[in-house]
Amino acid sequence: MRRNKARRGQVSVQFHWIFIIIAGAIILAVFVGIVFKQKAVSEQKIGIAVVSELEPILAGAGVAEDTFNRVDVPDAEIQFICSGDYSAYTLPRTEMGDVSLSSDVIFSFGEISGKTLHIWTLGWQMPFKIMNFIMLTTPNTRYEFVYDANYDWLADQVYEDLPADINKGQLTPRSSLENIKSLGYENTRFIFIGDSAPKLPGDFIREPASALKITTDSVEFYVKFGRDFAAELDGEFPVGGYFTDKDAMLYGAIFSENKEMYLCNMKKAFERMVYVADILWLRAKEVRETYGAGEVCYGLYGVGIDYLAGLKNSAAVCQRNFDYSCFNDMYSKASDLLDFNNRLLRNNCILVY
Amino acid sequence: MNRKSQIKMTETISILVIFFVLMLFGFMFYSNFQKRALLTEQQELIAKRAVVNSLKTTFLNEFRCEQTEPSGTCIDLVKFGIFKNNLELDDELEAYYSNVFSTSRIYIVDIIKNTTINLYDNPRINYTKLTSVQTPVLLRNVTYMLNNERVTWDSFGVLHVDYYHK
Numbered sequence: 001m002r003r004n005k006a007r008r009g010q011v012s013v014q015f016h017w018i019f020i021i022i023a024g025a026i027i028l029a030v031f032v033g034i035v036f037k038q039k040a041v042s043e044q045k046i047g048i049a050v051v052s053e054l055e056p057i058l059a060g061a062g063v064a065e066d067t068f069n070r071v072d073v074p075d076a077e078i079q080f081i082c083s084g085d086y087s088a089y090t091l092p093r094t095e096m097g098d099v100s101l102s103s104d105v106i107f108s109f110g111e112i113s114g115k116t117l118h119i120w121t122l123g124w125q126m127p128f129k130i131m132n133f134i135m136l137t138t139p140n141t142r143y144e145f146v147y148d149a150n151y152d153w154l155a156d157q158v159y160e161d162l163p164a165d166i167n168k169g170q171l172t173p174r175s176s177l178e179n180i181k182s183l184g185y186e187n188t189r190f191i192f193i194g195d196s197a198p199k200l201p202g203d204f205i206r207e208p209a210s211a212l213k214i215t216t217d218s219v220e221f222y223v224k225f226g227r228d229f230a231a232e233l234d235g236e237f238p239v240g241g242y243f244t245d246k247d248a249m250l251y252g253a254i255f256s257e258n259k260e261m262y263l264c265n266m267k268k269a270f271e272r273m274v275y276v277a278d279i280l281w282l283r284a285k286e287v288r289e290t291y292g293a294g295e296v297c298y299g300l301y302g303v304g305i306d307y308l309a310g311l312k313n314s315a316a317v318c319q320r321n322f323d324y325s326c327f328n329d330m331y332s333k334a335s336d337l338l339d340f341n342n343r344l345l346r347n348n349c350i351l352v353y
Numbered sequence: 354m355n356r357k358s359q360i361k362m363t364e365t366i367s368i369l370v371i372f373f374v375l376m377l378f379g380f381m382f383y384s385n386f387q388k389r390a391l392l393t394e395q396q397e398l399i400a401k402r403a404v405v406n407s408l409k410t411t412f413l414n415e416f417r418c419e420q421t422e423p424s425g426t427c428i429d430l431v432k433f434g435i436f437k438n439n440l441e442l443d444d445e446l447e448a449y450y451s452n453v454f455s456t457s458r459i460y461i462v463d464i465i466k467n468t469t470i471n472l473y474d475n476p477r478i479n480y481t482k483l484t485s486v487q488t489p490v491l492l493r494n495v496t497y498m499l500n501n502e503r504v505t506w507d508s509f510g511v512l513h514v515d516y517y518h519k
Contacts, residue, residue, distance in 0.1 A: 019362075023369055030376060041387050045394065052398045059405040063412035063425065102452045129414045129424075275439075275446065279415055282435045290496045290503040350495045350505070351419045 040095070047094030049074045054089075055099070057119060061134045062104060065123040066246070068163040070116060077113040080106060080136075082264035103272070105265045107255040108136035109187060120163055120255075122248040126311070126330065127338040128280060128353035130273045133248045133265075135255040137166065140186035143254070144169040146177055148194025154216060155193040158254075161246050182207045190229075191254055198222045198229040212253055216240055219253040221262065235259040237266070238324045241331030243338065263322060270319035277312035280353055284308055287350050297349035300340070304352055307337045400484060403516035406457050407486035410514050413453075418493050427491040428461065428512065430470075437472050451475055458515040463492055465508045480517040488512045 053073045061069065079090045081098070088098035089106075105124075120135040143166060147155035152173075159171050172180055174196060182188070182203045190211040192198040198211040211222035211229045221235035239250040249266070256262035288301035314330035341352050411425045415436050418427035440447050456477035462469050490512050497506035 019365075026373070030373075030380075034380065037384070041391065044391065048391070048394045048398055052394070052401055055398075055405050056401050056408075059408050063408060100452050103449060129417075129420060131414065271449070275449070276414055278439065279432050279435050282439075283429075283431050286431055286435070287496060290498070351421070353420055 043094040044096070046074045046076050047091045047096035050076050050078065050091055051096060051099060054078075054117075057117075058104060058106070058134065061119050061121045062132050065121060065132055067121050068165065069119045070165055071119060072115055073117055075113070075115045077111060079111050080108050080261075081110070082106075082261055082268075084264070087264065087268065102268070104134065105131060105252070105269050105272075106134045106136055107252040107262065107265055109141060109257040110261065112136070112138050112140075113186070114138040114140050118163070118166055120166070120251075122246055122251060123244055124248045124269060125243040126273060126315075126334045127243040127341070128276065130276050131269065133252050133269070135251055137255055138186075139167050142167050142169060142183060142185040142188045143191060144172065144180050144188060145191045145193065146172045146174055146180070146198075147192075148174050148196050151194040151215075154214070158191070158193060158214065158250070162251075177201050178203075180204075189254070197231075200224060200228045210257065214239075214250065214253075219250060219262075221253070221256075221259040223258065232259045237262070237322060238327040241327065241334070243334065266322055267319050270315045270322070273315040274312055274319060277308060277315060281305065281308040281312055284352055291349075296347050297344070300344060300347060300349060304337070304340050304344070307333055307340055308352070311337060399482075399516075399518045402455070402518075403457075403484035403486055403514070406455055406516050407488060407512075407514035409453055410459055411488050411490070411512055418491070422491075422493075425488075427493055428510070430492055430494040431496055433461070433470065433472065437470070440473060456480070456517040458517070459513065461490070461492065461510045461512050463508050463510045475517075477517040477519070479519065481519050483515050483517055485513060485515045488514075 050073055053071065057069065057071055061067065076091055077093060079092050080101075081088050081090065082101070085102075087101045087104075089101055090096070090098045116139055118137045118139070121132045122135070124130050124133050143162075145155060145159050145168065155171055159168070162168060167185070169180065174192075174194065177199060178201050180201045180203070184207075186208070188204060188207060188209045190198060190200075190209060192211060192213045193215075194213075195215060198213055200209060200211075205227050209224050209229075211224075213220040213222065217238060217240040219237050219239050221232040222229040223232055224230075237249075237253065239247055239253065242248065252265065253262050256265065284301055284305050288298060288305065291298035291301065311330065311333045314326055314333055318326040318330060337352065344351050414424075416428050416432040417424055418429045440450060450473070454473050454475065456475050458474045458476070459472040460469055461472070488511065490510050492508040492510040494506040494508075497504050499506070
């Protein structure tokens with residue numbers, strides 16, 4: 001009788017423990033479930049918040065020329081993809097899908113994070129307005145400018161034209177390169193202005209860094225390779241031909257992480273130029289027909305149509321293979337078209353653009 | 354004693370069941386609330402997208418007037434017509450601009466002549482809503498023929514960008 005009672009007590013105690021463990025596990029599972037669900041919801045919320053902030057900002061930047069905006073966004077990692085024909089931005093830690101950027105030109109690093117974005121827009125004209133280039137960076141990326149002695153004028157110009165709010169170091173002469181010290185930023189981009197090959201300062205051997213070499217008519221992309229910088233294969237491109245206050249193509253190169261990002265965006269820009277030039281070419285043909293054969297404007301337009309056709313072809317060539325040859329050809333035809341438009345203005349004809 | 358402990362156990366189980374039922378209700382209420390908040394945010398995003406679409410369209414260089422005119426205020430009807438034709442004839446071009454215009458309908462209404470010129474229409478499959486953004490613009494025709502003479506004809510119009518969404 002006593003033994004039976006003791007056994008029943010043992011079973012009761014064991015059951016109690018099993019019961020506590022099962023109930024505890026269920027309660028724990030419910031709370032873990034809630035936490036996971038909440039995590040997914042908050043990630044989706046952040047995704048929506050970032051996209052909802054970014055979309056109108058980028059659209060606004062796409063239409064307002066030469067503006068600088070400092071924008072606060074929810075702290076999230078944003079990835080910019082531009083490769084071949086595909087271009088988009090995405091928020092890797094959320095369930096938001098890719099947001100297409102196939103018709104926008106945005107020069108930036110591939111991955112950016114932080115609560116503040118710096119967005120600078122510059123108009124791109126050749127010589128007519130084609131689109132705005134958007135330069136996107138964050139305060140986590142530092143830009144250091146180093147110049148050769150005979151390039152101080154170009155260095156001053158490039159440096160002064162950058163918005164003051166961009167995280168940039170002092171203009172440093174090449175001889176003082178080693179004085180540039182790492183400040184622990186996520187990325188450091190060195191802009192070497194002059195003919196000398198970029199060199200990695202000793203303090204940055206273990207830091208993420210990339211470089212761009214600028215001369216009066218070219219930019220060349222460099223990546224970190226071991227303890228120094230190495231030129232990217234086929235990473236040199238022409239710049240220096242522009243019809244606005246600032247060379248948008250040059251600044252595009254400064255803000256692009258690498259050759260691939262720059263080239264991919266420039267191809268998109270040339271594609272757009274082909275479309276805009278085609279409309280202007282067809283319009284010029286239509287306008288010409290409204291003038292009488294003997295009129296001055298009729299004769300002038302005959303020349304203008306050829307300029308536009310040539311410009312359209314050069315842009316198409318640059319879209320396929322962006323090099324010095326196509327760019328020089330394009331710039332020369334664009335300069336001719338600018339003169340031609342002024343001639344139309346003087347002769348009181350309808351302007352081409 | 355045995356009976357007492359049985360009653361106690363039943364009591365504990367009942368308390369736990371009530372606890373779980375209350376928690377389930379609370380959780381259902383909260384997730385419903387979250388869903389609604391998320392839906393509102395998505396609606397706001399859609400409204401912003403409609404404005405973004407309109408902004409992008411209004412300022413397109415493809416059909417703006419001469420650069421002497423401020424951007425976004427004047428549409429060159431000759432360019433507009435050429436652009437419309439190109440979009441209809443060239444699939445590649447249509448695919449490119451569908452990224453700019455998205456799922457929308459774009460047209461201009463000439464207020465003086467009371468005419469409509471359609472540019473683009475790409476309705477979203479199973480769309481349920483249409484958000485419309487209208488922008489007043491100057492419409493310029495540089496090849497307008499008046500009494501056999503070419504004149505530049507200006508008119509007032511409204512650029513409609515209707516955004517299809519669910």
